[in-house]
Amino acid sequence: MKRRLLPVLALLLLLAVPASATELIPGDADGDGVLTSGEYASAVLAYLDTAYMGGAGDLDRDEIRDAAWVYARWDGKPREVVDSSGQTVTLYRPLRRVVTFSGESLETLRSLGFDMENVVAVDKYSHEKSTFFPECREKANVGSIWSPDMEKVLSVRPDAVFLYATISTAACDDIQQRLEASSPGIRVLRFDCFKPATYATEIRTIASIVDETERGEEFATFYSSTMDQIRDGTTGIPDNEKTRVYFEYWFDHTTVAASAGYNEKTELAGGMNPFAIGTAEYPVVDPEAILVTDPQVIIKLAGQGLAVGGYAGHDPEALDAIRSALVERPGWSRISAVKDGRVHVIHSDILGGAQHFIGTAYLAKWFYPDRFADLDPHAIHQRYLTEFQGIDFDLASEGTFVYP
Amino acid sequence: MIGLPANRLFCLLLLSLFIPAVVCGTPVTRTLSTAEPGAGEVFTVSLSVDGIALGGVVETLPTGYAFAGTDHPDDRVLVRGQQIGFAVMNETGITYSVTAPASGSGDITGTWEDFLGETDGEVAASHVAVDGIETAAENSGEKPAAQEAASPFAALAAVAAILIAGWGGRR
Numbered sequence: 001m002k003r004r005l006l007p008v009l010a011l012l013l014l015l016a017v018p019a020s021a022t023e024l025i026p027g028d029a030d031g032d033g034v035l036t037s038g039e040y041a042s043a044v045l046a047y048l049d050t051a052y053m054g055g056a057g058d059l060d061r062d063e064i065r066d067a068a069w070v071y072a073r074w075d076g077k078p079r080e081v082v083d084s085s086g087q088t089v090t091l092y093r094p095l096r097r098v099v100t101f102s103g104e105s106l107e108t109l110r111s112l113g114f115d116m117e118n119v120v121a122v123d124k125y126s127h128e129k130s131t132f133f134p135e136c137r138e139k140a141n142v143g144s145i146w147s148p149d150m151e152k153v154l155s156v157r158p159d160a161v162f163l164y165a166t167i168s169t170a171a172c173d174d175i176q177q178r179l180e181a182s183s184p185g186i187r188v189l190r191f192d193c194f195k196p197a198t199y200a201t202e203i204r205t206i207a208s209i210v211d212e213t214e215r216g217e218e219f220a221t222f223y224s225s226t227m228d229q230i231r232d233g234t235t236g237i238p239d240n241e242k243t244r245v246y247f248e249y250w251f252d253h254t255t256v257a258a259s260a261g262y263n264e265k266t267e268l269a270g271g272m273n274p275f276a277i278g279t280a281e282y283p284v285v286d287p288e289a290i291l292v293t294d295p296q297v298i299i300k301l302a303g304q305g306l307a308v309g310g311y312a313g314h315d316p317e318a319l320d321a322i323r324s325a326l327v328e329r330p331g332w333s334r335i336s337a338v339k340d341g342r343v344h345v346i347h348s349d350i351l352g353g354a355q356h357f358i359g360t361a362y363l364a365k366w367f368y369p370d371r372f373a374d375l376d377p378h379a380i381h382q383r384y385l386t387e388f389q390g391i392d393f394d395l396a397s398e399g400t401f402v403y404p
Numbered sequence: 405m406i407g408l409p410a411n412r413l414f415c416l417l418l419l420s421l422f423i424p425a426v427v428c429g430t431p432v433t434r435t436l437s438t439a440e441p442g443a444g445e446v447f448t449v450s451l452s453v454d455g456i457a458l459g460g461v462v463e464t465l466p467t468g469y470a471f472a473g474t475d476h477p478d479d480r481v482l483v484r485g486q487q488i489g490f491a492v493m494n495e496t497g498i499t500y501s502v503t504a505p506a507s508g509s510g511d512i513t514g515t516w517e518d519f520l521g522e523t524d525g526e527v528a529a530s531h532v533a534v535d536g537i538e539t540a541a542e543n544s545g546e547k548p549a550a551q552e553a554a555s556p557f558a559a560l561a562a563v564a565a566i567l568i569a570g571w572g573g574r575r
Contacts, residue, residue: 041480
């Protein structure tokens, strides 16, 4: 019986040990944490001897390629990064087998030109987004942070796993602890990639991890230029002159309060949310209260709860129907936003995640059409998809993100 | 001016398309100071390395031919039997010397790897024969696995193109 169990245990152990479990740079013969020129040259000769000359070394092709990477790109030293949870992570090799539990991190990796072949498994939501992440259709699905498939994670032998930093922290902490307990070599990297306050820094940090610093700078500059234009355009507007906004979440009469990310973007765009006060993230409000505040602009969120539009399909009629239902609510004809035709539907695909800068640009333009006459969110969106995401998606005929 | 039949011109055009694909594209090329050394003569082999920042080259000498030295740094060279391994670290050229035997002919073969580019391939073989005399002896060096697995497409394409040209000319 015991003999039968041994191979099973050995297999489990193999599965649990990631490709880069060792805490050394390949070829670092003296183990001092620095791959010197001499050590690298010796490692190359040892590899050539084994691969071509009949020698019997233990360095394989992957290892010598990793050694070359570290020698050339990291100056022969491990790379230390501080992620958005504040933990310092030391990398001894480039990332070649990545698992992402966060679609935002996955999207950011793609923006940075990371070879998506090196992503071996993704969360279930990214797996389902076959239009936006077509390359993930065939990758392993590791579930969600709330229901992770840990066996699947370990079976793909990742060298790094991306989790959220500051949201769903209990669930992400639990996944991190389980990974570190079973496979200490796995690097757990935690980033949000959806917060305006931290995204530019996160872009640069992740770019440093995957050694795409030039591309990272280019992308961070592109992102920041949009956000800075919005911030600059709304600077100095007195509170009592700010555009009064009612932001309705997916569900009827549910709005966003101060702690919600959508409120942050509304305020960044210069909007004043009369319902921002309160502890609940998404409070339900009295319909009469909406009439009393008389919003100048109304924003309705489409997306997960109202599953139309976005990258999933070109369906402006569906967004039009959502808008029509809003303006036909009892008493709404008296609201300034309705009278002035300033009721807009926006899809969460461009406001909630890594693309929040696109949605925020739309908000700014709707709140202050004169101040942002030169801001072109549609062009920013198309450039993002073509230049940074590298996907063939023509906004003129595909997807529906805003209406009107 | 001598006119060429249209079909022959077409075949020559085909050849011109195929031959560069066969000849070009490898980042390591080899030249010899002589392909017909005298008995016991030391001749020079020059490897030109283009576009490989960090990589490796393994050369295999024919039987009887012996490695005699190199200008490459000592700690980046490994000799085992008929094979010489070079660690490439930003060099654009490697030169080494070979002592010819009393007699014998064969091919110097080689293989290269680009560790950063994650590519590998063969260095085209160079034939050598002492005093230009061909012998039955064959290259003793065992072909590396990568060499054995190399695609025969390029050679086949060239042969096919030549055959097509010949056939086209006859018509």
